[in-house]
Amino acid sequence: MNPPVVAFEPFTEEHQAFRRVVREFAEKELAPHARAWDEAGEFPRALFPRFGELGLLGIRHDPAWGGSGLDYWYVVAYAEELVRSRSGGLGTGMLVQGEMATPIIGELGTDEQKREFLAPALRGERIAALAISEPDAGSDVAAIRTRARRVGAELVVSGAKTWISNGTRADFLTLAVRTGEDGYGGISLVTFPTDVAGFQVSRRIEKVGNLCSDTAQLFFDECRIPARFLLGEENAGFGYIMTGFQGERLVAAVTAVAGAQLLIEDAIQYGQERKAFGRPIGTFQAWRHRFADHMSRLEAARWLTYRACDLFARGQVALREISMAKLVACDLAQEIAYDAMQFHGGMGYVLESDVARAWRDLRLLPIAGGTSEIMRELVSRSAGM
Amino acid sequence: MPLKILVTAKRVEDPESKIKVKPDGTGIVTDGVNYKMNPFDEIAVEEALRLKEKHGGEVVVASIGADKSMTEIRAALAMGADRGILVKHDGPLDPFVVSAILDKLFEKEKPDLVLLGKQSIDDDQNQVGQYLAERRGLGQATFASKTESLESEAEQKKQPGVVLAADGKSLRVVREVDGGLVTVDVSLPAIVTCDLRLNKPRFASLPGIMKAKKKPVEEIVAASLGVDLAPKVAVKKLSEPPKRQGGLKVADVPELYAKLKGEAKVL
Ligand SMILES: Cc1cc2nc3c(=O)[nH]c(=O)nc-3n(C[C@H](O)[C@H](O)[C@H](O)COP(=O)(O)OP(=O)(O)OC[C@H]3O[C@@H](n4cnc5c(N)ncnc54)[C@H](O)[C@@H]3O)c2cc1C
Ligand SMILES: Cc1cc2nc3c(=O)[nH]c(=O)nc-3n(C[C@H](O)[C@H](O)[C@H](O)COP(=O)(O)OP(=O)(O)OC[C@H]3O[C@@H](n4cnc5c(N)ncnc54)[C@H](O)[C@@H]3O)c2cc1C
Numbered sequence: 242m243n244p245p246v247v248a249f250e251p252f253t254e255e256h257q258a259f260r261r262v263v264r265e266f267a268e269k270e271l272a273p274h275a276r277a278w279d280e281a282g283e284f285p286r287a288l289f290p291r292f293g294e295l296g297l298l299g300i301r302h303d304p305a306w307g308g309s310g311l312d313y314w315y316v317v318a319y320a321e322e323l324v325r326s327r328s329g330g331l332g333t334g335m336l337v338q339g340e341m342a343t344p345i346i347g348e349l350g351t352d353e354q355k356r357e358f359l360a361p362a363l364r365g366e367r368i369a370a371l372a373i374s375e376p377d378a379g380s381d382v383a384a385i386r387t388r389a390r391r392v393g394a395e396l397v398v399s400g401a402k403t404w405i406s407n408g409t410r411a412d413f414l415t416l417a418v419r420t421g422e423d424g425y426g427g428i429s430l431v432t433f434p435t436d437v438a439g440f441q442v443s444r445r446i447e448k449v450g451n452l453c454s455d456t457a458q459l460f461f462d463e464c465r466i467p468a469r470f471l472l473g474e475e476n477a478g479f480g481y482i483m484t485g486f487q488g489e490r491l492v493a494a495v496t497a498v499a500g501a502q503l504l505i506e507d508a509i510q511y512g513q514e515r516k517a518f519g520r521p522i523g524t525f526q527a528w529r530h531r532f533a534d535h536m537s538r539l540e541a542a543r544w545l546t547y548r549a550c551d552l553f554a555r556g557q558v559a560l561r562e563i564s565m566a567k568l569v570a571c572d573l574a575q576e577i578a579y580d581a582m583q584f585h586g587g588m589g590y591v592l593e594s595d596v597a598r599a600w601r602d603l604r605l606l607p608i609a610g611g612t613s614e615i616m617r618e619l620v621s622r623s624a625g626m
Numbered sequence: 627m628p629l630k631i632l633v634t635a636k637r638v639e640d641p642e643s644k645i646k647v648k649p650d651g652t653g654i655v656t657d658g659v660n661y662k663m664n665p666f667d668e669i670a671v672e673e674a675l676r677l678k679e680k681h682g683g684e685v686v687v688a689s690i691g692a693d694k695s696m697t698e699i700r701a702a703l704a705m706g707a708d709r710g711i712l713v714k715h716d717g718p719l720d721p722f723v724v725s726a727i728l729d730k731l732f733e734k735e736k737p738d739l740v741l742l743g744k745q746s747i748d749d750d751q752n753q754v755g756q757y758l759a760e761r762r763g764l765g766q767a768t769f770a771s772k773t774e775s776l777e778s779e780a781e782q783k784k785q786p787g788v789v790l791a792a793d794g795k796s797l798r799v800v801r802e803v804d805g806g807l808v809t810v811d812v813s814l815p816a817i818v819t820c821d822l823r824l825n826k827p828r829f830a831s832l833p834g835i836m837k838a839k840k841k842p843v844e845e846i847v848a849a850s851l852g853v854d855l856a857p858k859v860a861v862k863k864l865s866e867p868p869k870r871q872g873g874l875k876v877a878d879v880p881e882l883y884a885k886l887k888g889e890a891k892v893l
Contacts, residue, residue, distance in 0.1 A: 258700060259835050261662070266829045296832030309832050 251314045251547060251554075259315060263322035266295065271326035276593050278453035284331045286368070286410060289338065293365025298339035302347050306355050307363040313554035316340060317547075320492050321499040327595050329602025330454035332496060337406045338362060341489045342369035342415045345481055346432060349473035358413050358432045370411035371489075372402040372433075372459060373482060379404070380615050382417070382482060383425035387461060389418035391468060396420075396431065398464040401443070404609075408457025409442050411435055417478055420471075425479035430472040439464040450601030487560070489610045490567040491553055494546045497570035497606050501539050504581040504599055505532060511585060528584060535577050542570045561623040568616035571606035578603045627794030628683035631674040632737040634728070635687050635702045636664040637695045638748040651863040663698040665827075666743025668705075669820040672827040673770070674741050675706045676786035684708050686735055690727055692716050696843065703838035704830035710841065711735075715848035720857035725757030730851045732762060737815065739797070744769050744819040755819035765812040767799035769821040773807060776826050787824050 278284040302308025346359045361367040378384040387400025414433040421427030439462040446456045512523020549566040552559035578600040582589035607613040640660035674685045687702040689695040690713040699710035745752035759766035772787030789798040796813045876882045887893045
């Protein structure tokens with residue numbers, strides 16, 4: 242009997258052609274500015290339409306609304322190469338725009354919502370943000386309190402959101418609100434234009450890393466939006482959010498693997514150039530073996546992540562695999578970032594170095610989009626524990 | 627007046643790759659080397675697209691080499707070229723042979739303009755455009771450049787640096803030469819080779835990459851063209867440039883000046 246075919250090469254010639262273009266774009270047009278954008282605390286708004294024009298915001302979105310309708314492996318190639326911009330902040334901004342705040346509109350939105358919000362977001366003309374977390378509800382999404390009351394044909398929104406990426410500049414939000422009872426059964430999603438009266442960016446949060454990504458606290462004081470801006474069914478929002486988290490967590494795992502990979506590549510090069518005690522530091526066995534461990538474990542994390550991507554790309558349930566991939570990849574990236582920095586000696590501690598920026602930026606990955614602890618919860622529960 | 631433009635896209639080693647010479651000097655170590663379109667050809671493709679966007683017409687991209695050169699043709703199609711021609715040839719080539727093949731393609735396509743990179747970054751020969759012009763008896767404008775900078779407004783708007791005359795019969799080309807720029811008019815059909823500062827090539831968009839899959843590419847076996855494929859120049863040996871020697875520290879400016887003048891003889 243013939244063995245089953247397991248030669249698993251997800252990337253076709255077209256995926257690779259796309260990958261090469263994104264890499265060159267990231268290295269030539271983005272990376273040279275990574276440091277300046279961090280210092281300025283933001284990247285130029287013009288990058289949204291620039292990404293839109295290159296088709297990077299609508300990779301797996303419906304062509305009817307300006308997307309390319311491609312499979313998830315194009316998103317994987319994109320996220321992997323976006324890391325070469327050497328700006329985690331920019332990566333966050335763009336991935337929120339194309340992969341986190343908008344897929345749910347494509348899935349559930351009415352034609353009006355797709356015309357008003359989705360299409361201009363994919364062109365990069367309107368900036369999108371995903372607003373779920375609140376001051377008193379982060380990991381525990383079911384505890385959100387921002388409320389939307391129905392008054393006639395309108396929804397009246399009051400409350401506060403925090404940690405919202407793209408938040409200070411967003412033209413609209415994919416917003417989680419409480420429309421019903423306490424707990425997960427009373428949550429809805431709405432598309433929320435930020436030019437309505439009563440909406441306010443209360444403050445910009447200064448962070449340890451992702452310095453050029455704007456992260457905001459938002460305040461809603463009796464904001465009126467049309468009730469037809471509900472996304473999908475009323476009070477079904479918790480399920481939509483959990484579904485949306487799958488893509489967000491997967492892209493975090495992909496980013497972690499690619500980010501750690503780039504740090505190792507950089508370290509190998511640095512190890513050939515930098516000398517101590519008369520020899521290149523990369524020739525010390527202590528370091529060669531350390532990096533051998535990192536490369537081996539990273540390869541394991543990569544294939545766990547690809548397995549999760551494969552299930553997700555084929556529309557299979559992948560909660561367990563995606564949670565495992567996010568947990569393993571994002572935590573491993575911390576160890577590799579620590580050693581990559583250590584390997585650079587004093588230079589690793591210098592604010593402007595690539596390795597220091599990566600160390601700052603990668604630190605977010607085990608926190609945002611569901612912490613590592615929450616991933617452990619999901620994995621253990623999926624095993625019936 | 628719409629222009630039919632033939633443009634070249636050679637597959638070369640990616641300049642970002644680490645290039646090592648084989649110990650026996652017969653070639654380079656190809657393991658781990660990435661390939662891409664010759665950067666000067668990218669500039670030629672970009673210029674062709676700008677001319678087409680302004681005047682209409684067609685951009686036909688040609689590559690000569692092994693089957694893998696299809697990747698570079700697709701890259702040019704993804705940028706916006708209309709169709710491709712892959713001339714398949716596995717053996718060694720030299721500028722003389724390449725120009726003979728392009729001569730045949732010219733005969734077949736009858737373009738108004740051929741745009742080429744001024745040289746390819748692998749062998750740095752800088753001869754193909756000149757040979758081709760000579761073979762066809764056409765005017766040539768080499769090292770096309772432009773007066774304004776790569777950050778200028780015209781550049782942002784992707785205006786062509788090569789300017790078509792109002793009567794559509796000639797091109798005005800600013801050439802980069804030692805110590806300055808020379809402006810020439812060349813009558814069409816013409817051969818133009820592109821220099822580094824002519825334009826900043828665009829990145830292909832994702833929709834562009836997907837469209838490129840469906841654009842026609844004609845495959846021609848070089849041997850069927852009836853040209854002599856035997857190179858006139860053979861590479862005898864490759865060797866690495868000498869390793870850079872360590873620098874030296876000087877105490878003060880007068881010492882630096884003395885060394886630059888006396889030893890380095892650059893002043
Ligand atoms: C830079 C940045 C950008 C962000 N962008 C967005 C965005 O665009 N949109 C958005 O909605 N949110 C965003 N977030 C919010 C992010 O998703 C939350 O920070 C994250 O979900 C954790 O919530 P929290 O900060 O409230 O931490 P908490 O929930 O308060 O958790 C604190 C600690 O308790 C642990 N913990 C919680 N529950 C358990 C448990 N059951 N068992 C064991 N340990 C537990 C956590 O793991 C964590 O270590 C962003 C956050 C940051 C820092
Ligand atoms: C914020 C800051 C303040 C400082 N203050 C001072 C100061 O006040 N005065 C002062 O004189 N210096 C100071 N230093 C310098 C500091 O002591 C050096 O950075 C440190 O000794 C490491 O040297 P290096 O940076 O040149 O790294 P390198 O020597 O280049 O080391 C690079 C990497 O190679 C590893 N390595 C080197 N040799 C070996 C080996 N044999 N085996 C295995 N691994 C090896 C190192 O552990 C490191 O991981 C400071 C540095 C910083 C970052």
